[in-house]
Amino acid sequence: MTTYDARFRIWRGDTEGGELRDFTVEVHDGEVVLDIVHRLQATQVPDLAVRWNCKAGKCGSCSAEVNGRPRLMCMTRMSTFTREETISVTPLRAFPVIRDLVTDVSFNYRKAREVPAFVPPQGVAPGAYRMRQEDVERSQEFRKCIECFLCQDTCHVVRDHEENKPAFAGPRFLMRVAELDMHPLDAAQEAGLDRKRAAQEDHGLGLCNITKCCTEVCPEGIKITDNALIPLKERAVDRAYDPLVWLGNKIRRRTAP
Amino acid sequence: MVQVDRQQWDVVVVGAGGAGLRAAIEARERGARTAVICKSLFGKAHTVMAEGGIAASMGNVNEGDNWQVHFRDTMRGGKFLNQWRMAELHAKEAPDRVWELETWGALFDRTPDGRISQRNFGGHEYPRLAHVGDRTGLELIRTLQQKIVQLQQEDFKEYGDHEARLKVFQECTVTRVLKEGPRVSGAFCYERESGRFFVLEAPAVVLATGGIGKSFKTTSNSWEYTGDGHALALLAGAPLLNMEFVQFHPTGMVWPPSVKGILVTESVRGDGGVLRNSEGKRFMFDYVPDVFKEKYAESEEEGDRWYEDPDHNRRPPELLPRDEVARAINSEVKAGRGSPHGGVFLDVSTRMPAERIRRRLPSMYHQFKELADVDITAEAMEVGPTCHYVMGGIAVDSDSAATVGVPGLFAAGEVAGGMHGSNRLGGNSLSDLLVFGRRAGLHAAGYAASAGRPAVSQAEIEAAAAEALAPFHADEGAENPYTLHQELQTTMNDLVGIIRRAGEMAEALERLAALRVRAARAGVEGHRQFNPGWHLALDLRNMLLVSECVARAALERTESRGGHTREDCPSMERDWRPVNLLCRPVDPAPADPAAGRIALVRTRTEPIRPDLLALFEKDELVKYLAEEELYE
Structure with a gap:
């Protein structure tokens, strides 16, 4: 087992403001950034605030920005950095800070309430649902989402544009x-x-201009842009421009002088 | 005088995992104004970690399945110590609870004819687990979460307020259940974000806080699993049942150290993965106990044929109940036939094509790739036992989930005892959450409707506030809560772990007493806003209480059964079959922190109903039941 001292810069503060603080902390083989944050809590700063739960990339609690990139701390291995590097850990930028690495993510819970729930088919009893595997797979991909909100954090529609938040649900x-x-x-x-x-x-949906930033940060590897947002845009457009209307328009334009 | 915000609700549910959310949905649908309170964000509960599936005898893959077979498997897995009425209700109601999830939007994997697919799992006679790849727990939580949002949307339409009749208090913790006389009157809580105290007044409280794994060093459990509900029940005067039974899941990751204990789903074995030692031998064939001899394959060839033709072959011994597999791995490692990092090898790479592995076990593939840099389609995993689940828990009435002796207090899910006996089968946890979560919500709402409103006294609030603030007033030489926690975990892991000895457990009790003395002096820095050191200092009380229960009960039970293995009493004793060990709080609680807090009481289990006994062959019952039970 090899051990070395790593340099970390971690944002500490609260709603009043804060600053990056420097720490030197021991790192062992096979550790992830969250292990280091825990070691800091246990040995140097017992009141360092951080969210975490499963420590296995399944619950989506420990979201933060590591060297400026939205990441799950439990899935960011220390071996991906050089030993000389100073590693910065800062709270998600798109959400208001509560304390240290903990942000107020209530925006997401408000948006969740704005999406009308699943509407069960009339007259189909529980137990009588029949669906083909290939038909459920598309939605299943999206249900892999662990709600880490990294996509919500990175999406440039809201990342630096607070004013877009009321009208935009986020990826x-x-x-x-x-x-x-x-x-x-x-x-x-x-x-x-x-x-x-x-x-x-x-x-x-119209605010999204498919830059795929959300897909890039998704720890579950969900193809948010390609498989969810673009098809949704296409369907929305189909609806707005009925093909018969579109054809009619085209013919009229051609025949016009 | 402490001034706290007080709110009135009908039912308060503590915990927002599968059991808590299902209880809340039921209570709200029965008309009770319901508050859910949880330590994490809504939707992050430990239930998301459940991988394999939900056991329910829908018979979609094998028509031979029915509730009687599921009941039998559950009783066998629990070595007949199960509270049989719970096992019966569970087996009967599980299919309805799964189908109901579909009507709320859940998307399970399908059979070719479009029904819910079911997979094999250890101890289940037929393919029985409804699943979504290996992320079934996430699907369960998300579905329940979205159902709650749907109910809130209804309330918004009707009252203009999403939280009029169902509110989730996320990132809040309950430190005391409040009572007037014997009856529940509410819960004392703090908000993590601000550190502010508040009181939820309610005649009914449902405890659904999950397990106790964070008292052990190597565990698959998240930080939330500090035995809060167990401790809240004890402190309110309700006893715990059979706390000696702790399940060590056979396959946790062993490398790298930072992920040691994280679960490797049993589906790996259900889908064909095999266990090998350092000599390359499939050692499980050497560890089939007598009670299971007729049910498991005797050769690798027969075991391998079973995956394709389960009707004419017996299942491979890798699929024995979890306690058996965990002990076998432990023995192999002890005998010097372990893997480089102290586990054994679990291999799927030589058993099926890479593409199939990635499709059937996507999160496992992901987990090993990301956390251990191991490609499970190309090489074997290293695995070993990890503390996973507590079968013991709050003693409850089977039908109503009501606790013993505290009117208004209910418990469901892992925090409740009895359902799984001495050992839980994989897949029976998620179904347990749904079946008994619903029952707890149903009965809590019914009770609340007729119970009136017991008063919350200012004196109780003062006492609870003083207790919660004590860590800020620690004197010179205060103890670091993180250090105490680590010492507690080491004590439980080393002395009351997977293999137990009387001398070690006695030593554990002494160490726990010493830790209690030190924990009384635990101190924290900083202020009350989102202060994890403070939170841990408060959780220590709960972990120490629960650990004492486990150690005392384990020392008392002089046999080995399910999740309780004693080197000094290695065999299962039929005379212990009808014996339950109840942990009761010493009342009044002793002022000296070194004094024990728990008194053990032996009770006899209720005789198993004859029509349920008739589901088993006589020859099998003879192996389990005590002499006098057979005569009855």
């Missing part, structure tokens, strides 16, 4: 709309709810 919740829209048995349409139109009109 995670636009993906939730896509997930429900692709659910083989969701009966929203029958209940008079057009999820595609809602994505456009209520959740700010």
